[in-house]
Amino acid sequence: MGTQSDWLKISLGHWRNQALSTHTKTRRVEVALGERSYNIEIGQQLLTDSSLLHALIPANQVMVVTNETIAPLYLDALVKSLGTKQVATCVLPDGEQAKRLDSMLPVFDELLANGFDRDCYLVALGGGVIGDLAGFVAATYQRGVAFVQIPTTLLAMVDSSVGGKTGVNHPCGKNMIGAFHQPKAVIADLDLLSSLPDREFRAGMAEVIKYALLGDAAFLAWLEAHLPEVFARDTEALAYIVERSCQNKAAIVQADEKEAGQRALLNLGHSFGHAIEGATGYGPWLHGEAIAAGMCMALRLSARLSWITAEECARGIALIQRAGLPIEPPSQITPETFLDFMQRDKKNRGGQLRLVLLKGLGNAVVSADYPESALLETLQEYSDG
Structure with a gap:
C-alpha cells in the first residue's frame, strides 16, 4: 500500500504544469465526474457578480439556506445579485449542534410553502454545517434537486463544499445519515x-495541512515557508491554498467519487478527530481543531509503527502547532471512549478498524494492518486514565 499516493501525484501534475497566473481575477478547478462535472470558481467579488451567479444558478426558483451568523453579513447581497428570480430564504441556527435531522424540516417547509418544483436550485451560503445540511435537503427534496455551494469559511472552501458528501449527525456518530449529491x-x-x-480560520487550516500531509509533499514545503502570508x-496566498487544496480533493474525488477505496485517504486524522467531537458533545471543539489533534495522533501512531521517522512525525506536528491548532486531544477522553466512537467509523469493514496513516509525509495509506497494541499505546499516551 506504500504507493497509493502515486496516482494522486500523477493526477495533480497537469494542474501544476499549467502554472496559473497569480494575477487572474478568478481561478477555476474542475471536478471531472462525467455528467456530474462542475467547476470551483475561486476569486474576489463573486457574491456580487450577477452574471456569474445567473450562469451558475439558472433556475427561476432559488432557495438560499444560511445561518444566523452569515445572514446579516451576506444574505441581502446575494439575494440582490440573484435579481428577479423567485428567491426564498431559510435562516438556521449556527453551529455543529444544528447539523441534525430536525434542522432540515424548516427548509422543507419553505420549499413546499413556496411551491418549489424539481427545477429549483438550493444555494448553501455558509460553512460546512450549512453546506452538508442544505446538500442533504437537495438530495432528498422531490428525490433530488440541484444545489450550489457558496462557502463562507476556509474549511468549507477547501474541503466540505467539494465532493458531494452531504448529511447530518446522529448522537451516536458524525455524518452517519446522508447521501452523495454533487453540487x-x-x-x-x-x-x-x-x-x-x-x-475559525485556524480550524480551516487543519484541512489545508491535511492535503499536504496525505499526498502533496511540495505543498507541505510551501506551507512551511509561507504560513505568515x-x-x-494575503489575497494571493489565500487564492493559492484554496486552489491547491481543491485540486488535491478533486483528484481524489474523481478517482473514487463514493469512497469505495482511495477517497478514504481524505479522512487523515478524522477517525480520531470525530471521536474527539463526539466525546466532547459536538461543539466545544471545532471540526478543524479536532482533526488537527487527530492528525497528530495519526502521525504518532505512524511513527510508533516505524512507518515514518521521528523527524517526519515532529515536522508534521510542528506545522500543525505553528498554525495555532491543538496537537493533543482532551486528556479526559479515555482509550475506551476513543475506541467506542472509532468503531462506528464509516471506513471500517468487516469489524476491522481502518485508519488513515502515513508511510512518509505526503504518502497516506488506508490500513487495518497494524498491531492493536500500537493503537492502544497511542491512545493511552494522551489519556489521564
Whole structure:
C-alpha cells in the first residue's frame, strides 16, 4: 500500500504544469465526474457578480439556506445579485449542534410553502454545517434537486463544499445519515473570509495541512515557508491554498467519487478527530481543531509503527502547532471512549478498524494492518486514565 499516493501525484501534475497566473481575477478547478462535472470558481467579488451567479444558478426558483451568523453579513447581497428570480430564504441556527435531522424540516417547509418544483436550485451560503445540511435537503427534496455551494469559511472552501458528501449527525456518530449529491458549482469568494474569526480560520487550516500531509509533499514545503502570508490573509496566498487544496480533493474525488477505496485517504486524522467531537458533545471543539489533534495522533501512531521517522512525525506536528491548532486531544477522553466512537467509523469493514496513516509525509495509506497494541499505546499516551 506504500504507493497509493502515486496516482494522486500523477493526477495533480497537469494542474501544476499549467502554472496559473497569480494575477487572474478568478481561478477555476474542475471536478471531472462525467455528467456530474462542475467547476470551483475561486476569486474576489463573486457574491456580487450577477452574471456569474445567473450562469451558475439558472433556475427561476432559488432557495438560499444560511445561518444566523452569515445572514446579516451576506444574505441581502446575494439575494440582490440573484435579481428577479423567485428567491426564498431559510435562516438556521449556527453551529455543529444544528447539523441534525430536525434542522432540515424548516427548509422543507419553505420549499413546499413556496411551491418549489424539481427545477429549483438550493444555494448553501455558509460553512460546512450549512453546506452538508442544505446538500442533504437537495438530495432528498422531490428525490433530488440541484444545489450550489457558496462557502463562507476556509474549511468549507477547501474541503466540505467539494465532493458531494452531504448529511447530518446522529448522537451516536458524525455524518452517519446522508447521501452523495454533487453540487452544480462551488463559488469560493475569498472576500467572505474577511469576516471569519481567527479561530475559525485556524480550524480551516487543519484541512489545508491535511492535503499536504496525505499526498502533496511540495505543498507541505510551501506551507512551511509561507504560513505568515497565509495568516496575514494575503489575497494571493489565500487564492493559492484554496486552489491547491481543491485540486488535491478533486483528484481524489474523481478517482473514487463514493469512497469505495482511495477517497478514504481524505479522512487523515478524522477517525480520531470525530471521536474527539463526539466525546466532547459536538461543539466545544471545532471540526478543524479536532482533526488537527487527530492528525497528530495519526502521525504518532505512524511513527510508533516505524512507518515514518521521528523527524517526519515532529515536522508534521510542528506545522500543525505553528498554525495555532491543538496537537493533543482532551486528556479526559479515555482509550475506551476513543475506541467506542472509532468503531462506528464509516471506513471500517468487516469489524476491522481502518485508519488513515502515513508511510512518509505526503504518502497516506488506508490500513487495518497494524498491531492493536500500537493503537492502544497511542491512545493511552494522551489519556489521564
